[in-house]
Amino acid sequence: MSLLTQAQTPGRFTIKGTVIDSSGTLLPSATVMLLTPQDSALVNFGRTNEQGELEFKNVKRASYLLKISYVGYLPYEQQVQPGEEAVVDLGQIQLKMLNQDLFEVVIKAARAPLSIRGDTVEYNAGSFKVPPGSTVEDLLRRLPGMQIEQDGTIRSQGQEVKRVTVDGKRFFGDDPKMATKNLPAEAISKVQVFNGKSEQARITGVEDGKQEKTLNLELKDSHKKGGFGKATVGAGTDNRVEGKVNYNRFNDKQQFAIVGFGNNTNQSGLSWDDYQDxxxxxxxxxGDDGDFGFSSGGGVRFVSFDDDQESLTIQAGRSSRDRGFTKNWAGGANYNYDTKKTKFSSNYFYNQTDQTLDVLSNRENFLSSGTFQTSDNNTRSNLNMNHRGGIRFEHTLDSLNTIIVISNARFGRGSSRYNSLQEFYRGENNLSTRSNINNNNRFNSFSMGNTAIFRHKFQKKGRNFAVSVGYNINNSDGDATQRSVNEFFREEGDSTAVINQDNQTVSLRTQFKASALYIEPLGKKFFWETFANFSLRQDEVDRDVFDISQEAQIRNTFLSRYYTNDFVYNRFGSSMRYSYKGFNLSAGLARVYFDLKGQFSQDQTTPEIGRVDRQFTRWTPSASLNYSMKNNKYLFMNYNLNVDEPPIRDLQPIIDNSNPLYIREGNPDLQPQANHNVSAGLSMFNPGNFTQFFINVYYAYYLNQIVYNQTVSQDLITTTRPVNISGGTNLGSYINYGFPLVKTKSTLNINSSIGFNKNLIYVNEILNTTNTDRYNVGLRLDLTPSDKFTLYTNANWNFSNTRYSLNTTQNQKIVNSSYGAEMNVKLPAEMYFSSRFNLNTFVNDRFGFNQTQPILNLSVYKIILKDKKGEVRLSAYDLFNQNRGITQYATQNFVSTEQVNTLARYFMLSFTYNMRGVTGGVRRRGF
Amino acid sequence: MKFKHFNIALFLLMALPGLCQTMEGVVTYERVYHWSKIYSRLTFLSQEEKDRIKLTWGNDDESKTKMQLFFTPNQSKYTYASDQGTSESGSYSWRQEDYIIFRDYEKESKVEIMEMLGKTYVIEDSLRAPRWKVLNQIKDVNGHVCMLAVTEDTVKKQKISAWFAHDLPISAGPERYFGLPGIILELDVNEGDFVITATNIELKPVGEGIQLPKKIKGKKLTDASYEELISTHISDSMKSHRNPYWSIPY
Structure with missing residues (x-):
């Protein structure tokens, strides 16, 4: 540095000056900067000394912008244009005081940035708080230096404002009050006041020296609010049609959305994208369920009835093509108000699905003495209609207290029809039983879930308290008609059993639950967590069954049932957590108490025929480790013991023979089932070369597992009875490794899983152990060479080996494999082509089953309209007409295959209009 | 990124000997990262996808970290305020990636220890200040009147706004930014994507706090090789439809 050199260097010069304020006081330590005049780039800077003197020695000979700033003063700017002289002395430089109001109100109180442009001072009006619904006039009243007179005249620093512009443009003529009285304050981001030329000077172009105060209002960025929508309609061969529409409006606080769709192409639900929109x-x-504490199974969670599995809230991700044929309608609206302090959301959604299923299934059952086959050819039609409504309110009372209230309700209605021809064979072609079933069912249901959660943080960091209460209700009533003819073919003579029954079931289930949680930090690294859960569930079911004959309708006292159940669940537990630098370890223990009480009678008025009164207490431990290590490596381990109470239906000391071929017995001596679960895993990701690796292992051991023992009579009537059995296990591992072959162009992924499952069951009083070993290998190769062409391929091989101790000759080897390829090509003129091919094979040599199912989907689309807002698409689904809905599996003591008549080949022409434009592309989604 | 040689610190030291020599201390910053805004900059996402992210997460996408800047007239060190990252209640913790920005203004040198792309890198080079443009805007940051200066990161294509204090005449600053007439008390990357704001300014002797750790392990880089590594990673990530900023500092 040449600071100490006094000798003059040609091409360099020195700048000097003294900084004072308007009263002549010297200003020491003022910030002095040299900027380039073209773009204000900082070249050099310094401070004035105690005498207020500034000096830049030996700076390059060029023009500069000298800038001086001092707290409480307007920043000062001056051009410095050196001639030949060695020293440019700027003499005394006077800084102007910053308006005190502006400084105090804008800078200190509102903490808003203040921009100075010559004589214009501008600041962010958004920093000044006005109540919602205020006009610009109300806003201006709060701004420093502004006065609003009775008649709406605006004065800025005493001078009348003659002109108001909005975004620099005139707003409805010349009356300045028009804009300030009518525009909402929320729409304004900035207020600028400056001295403009007078109207006369503007028109004549002759400078008259007069200055007029002008107020400019800048509107908030339009990107803060927006609306977008999308609509698709399509029609195809085979009377296939589909339509979908969604529209959203939102700003930074509010969101409003509608969605609707209808189709007969098996898309019954919202996709994740539609759901999010x-x-x-x-x-x-x-955490909206309010169930605190680690997971240990059991009955806190509310489960809806077995025959009505619909959830209370809107479900997403079920848009995968369903089996069979479905017709679907759905529509709804959602409104969110979302600020940091208050979040409110409400929604309504209706959906309707009409499904037709044509099923052919074959099943082989193994007994100690041999096997029997069942074939079932049935037609089902299910109609389901649901109205759902939901409200969620979350309010942060202050920095320590939060309250959440949630209420969701659903009205459901529907009907189902089941027509079936079932045939039971003993050995080859030896028909033993034939059933012809025609059942109809109609139901109405109402269910509602309400939860309130209160969370409190204490002043001490980490000390937390939370409490929740919930009330759930599920009310349903159904009518069913059951008609069947069951023929038994025996050597000693055939017989027939006819069932002709109507039944009505009314049920009411309520649940009250409450939970509490307290967390106490012990030092910086330990946290002690204590929780309690309580639930009381009450069921009341009234089922009346009538035998229908031509003459009369007689109440079937054997199958009619009235029962009430009370189920109390209590859990109290504690756990200790250690957490430091990504090493998170926790271990805990809970005591679980179940109390199940049930009373069963044939009718409300008849004497009790059975009673359940059981109490259980169990200890459930839990431990977990999560460790995040250097370079994106994560390790996790978990152990827990889950305890589940026996389903109260299984405890009933009653025989249910509503299906004459499949009779259920209860077992009042059942114990809760428990399973020990251990799992561990490691994941690694190298973002430098995009390599990833994942491995996990899991093991489960069952204690008192509830299994349904089977007793099969000579007539092939199966009677099941639940019992506890210990010793079932499940062991497995999954491994995945992915790496780029050529970076950004191709990626190879290898995965493999193995699983060993041991299942125990008694068949005709003999213990059968089913061991199933599963091996799976998968390969995925993604080729993404350019923006015009991509090819994604995959192959999967599943091999399973099932061994039955009861009857080793029935051991099964099943091989399922699948191969897939997806190709996407960008063609000229905004045209795209995409194809997807899947080949699935199903092989079971013992069963003589060998099926191959090739499915090819093709589509070509072109992006049209201005701003690429439209898309025309021609699609072909299942070009080979091969979709047969095949499944096969082997477990316990049977192996089955099933084929469902399913939506197959059709062609469709569709049009999409997207307000945001259609983005064509050859890449798969996912990021 | 265009840097110009850092040649202004000495002038400042000479101009204000009395004030500067005693001026040392610690600035605590809150660093707020808005990941949904960062997603809206990914070139491979469609407008529809960006809107969906904004709609779903836009009001709840903040991730906050406390950072600290130790400064003396000659040196500064910027790193995490805590040795671990924790959830709000403190009951869940995670490891923080190595991140220390050390500068010696007297020797005009820097050492930046950064864990990124699955490795720890040590960038050692001479000091080169960004090309700042000083604008006529002032505001208050934590009780200090600050003036606005802007620059651009040409590798990450980011607009940088820095608010520097008039009354803290040291050229230090958070992250990789410095070279203004006062300490940078607020730094804004890409109009709110990533904002670092001073929450506490304490003038006190910093002692050992400003020292670099004794053992520094990592792959050595210069500014030039760092820029090349980053720009290759960003372009590869965009081609592979991945967010590059999960694995490098924003």
């Missing part, structure tokens, strides 16, 4: 910021909320 619909629910917006309320798509995902965690």
């Amino acid at each position: 619909f629910r917006g910021s309320q798509s995902f909320n965690w």
Whole structure:
């Protein structure tokens, strides 16, 4: 540095000056900067000394912008244009005081940035708080230096404002009050006041020296609010049609969305994308069930009735093509109000699905003495209609207290029809039983879930308290008609059993639950967590069964049932957590108490025929480790013991023979089932070369597992009875390794899984152990060479070996494999081609089953309209007409294959209009 | 990124000997990262996908970290305020990636220890200040009147706004930014994507706090090789439809 050199260097010069304020006081330590005049780039800087003197020695000879700033003063700027002189002395430089109001109100109180442009001072009006619904006039009243007179005249620093512009443009003529009285304050981002030329000077172009105060209002960025929507209609061969529409409006606080669709192409639900567009910021909320503490199984969680598995809330991700044929309608609206302090959400959604299933299934059952086959050819039609409504309110009372209230309700209605021809064969072609079944069912249901959660944080960091209460209700009533003719073919003579029954079932289930959680930090690294859960569930079911004959309708006292159940669940537990630098370890223990009480009678008025009164207490331990290591490596381990109470239906000391071929018995001596679960895994990702690796192992051991023992009579009537059995296990591992072959162009992924499953069951009083070993290998190769062409291929081989101790000759080897390829090509003129091919094979040599199912989907689309807002698409689904809905599996003591008549080949022409434009592309989604 | 040689610190030291020599201390910053805004900059996402992310997560996408800047007239060190990252209640913790930005203004040198792309890198080079443009805007940051300066990161294509204090005449700053007439008390990357704001300024002797750790392990880089590594990674990630900023500092 040449600071100490006094000798003059040609091409360099020195700048000097003294900084004072308007009263002549010297200003020491003022910031002095040299900027380039073209773009204000900082070249050099310094401070004035105690005498207020500034000096830049030996700076390059060029023009500069000298800038001086001092707290409380307007920043000062001056051009410095050196001639030949060695020293440019700027003499005394006077800084102007910054308006005190502006400094105090804008800078200190509102903490808003203040921009100075010559004589214009501008600041962010958004920093000044006004109540919602205020006009610009109300906003201006709060701004420093502004006065609003009775008649709405605006004065800035005493001078009348003659002109108001919005975004620099005139707003409805010349009356300045028009804009300030009518525009909402929320729409304004900036207020600028400057001295403009007078109207006369503007028109004549002759400078008259007069200056007029002008107020400019800048509107908030339009990107803060927006609306978008999308609509698709399509029609195809085979009377296939589909339509879908969604529209959203939102700003930074509010979101409104509608969605609707209808089709007969088996798309019954919302995709995750549609769901997110619909629910917006309320798509995902965690911890809304209010069940605190680690997971240990059991009955806190509310389960709806077996015959009506619909959830209370809108479900997403079920748009995968269903089996059979379905006709679907759905529509709804959602509104969210979302601020840091208050979040409110409400939604309504209706959906209707009409499904037709044509099923052919074959099943082989193994007994100690031999086997029997069942074939079932049935037609089912199910109609399901649901109205859902939901409200969620979350309010942060202050920095320590939060309250959440959630209410969801559903009205359901529907009907189902089941027509079936079942045939039971003993050995080859030896028909033993034939059943012809015609059942119809109609139901109405109402269910509702309400939860309130209160969370409190203490001043001490880490000390937390939370409490929740919930009330759930599920009310349903159904009518069913059951008609069947069951023929038994025996050597000693055939017989027939006819069932002709109507039944009505009314049920009411309520649950009250409450939970509490307290977390106490012990030092910086330990946290002690204590929780309690309580649930009381009450069921009341009234089922009346009538035998129908031509003459009369007689109540079937054997099958009619009235029962009430009370189920109390209590859990109290504690766990200790250690957490430091990514090493998170926790271990805990809980005591679980179940109390199940049930009373069963044939009718409300008849005497009790059975009673359940059981109490269980169990200890459930839990431990987990999560360790995040250097370079994106994560290790996790978990152990827990799950305890589940026996289903109260299984405890009933009653025989249910509503299906004459499949009779259920209860077992009042059942114990809760428990399973020990251990799992561990490691994941690694190298973002430098995009390599990833994942491995996990899991093991489960069952204690008192509830299994359904089978007793099969000579007539092939199966009677099942639940019992506890210990010793079932499940062991497995999954491994995945992915790496780029050529970076950004091709990626190879290898995965493999193995699983060993041991299942125990008694068949005709003899213990059968079913061991199933599963091996799976998968390969995926993604080729993404350019923006015009991609090819994604995959192959999967599944091999399973099932061994039955009861009857080793029935051991099964099943091989399922699948191969897939997806090719996407960008053609000229905004045209795209995409094809997807899947080949699935199903082989079971023992069963003589060998099926291959090739499915090819093709589509070609072109992006049209201005701004690429439209898309025309021609699609072919299942070009080879091969979709047969095949499944096969082997477990316990049977092996089965099933084929469902399913939507197969059709062609469709569709049109999409997307307000945001259609993005064509050859890449798969996912990021 | 265009840097110009850092040649202004000495002038400052000479101009204000009395004030500067005693001026040392610690600035605590809150660093807020808005990941949904960062997603809206990924070139491979369609407008529809960006809107969906904004709609779903836009109001709840903040991730906050406390950072600290130790400064003396000659040196500064910027790193995490805590040795671990924790959830709000503190009951869940995670490891923080190595991140220390050390500068010696007297020797005009720097050492940046950064864990990224699955490795720890040590960038050692001479000091080169960004090309700042000083604008006529002032505001208050934590009780200090600051003036606005802007620059650009040409590798990451980011707009940088820095608010520097008039009354803290040291050229230090958070992250990789410095070279203004006062300490940078607020730094804004890409209009709110990533904002670092001073929450506490304490003038006190910093002692050992400003020292670099004794053992520094990592792959050595210069500014030039760092820029090449980053720009290759960003372009590879965009081609592979991945967010590059999960694995490098934003």
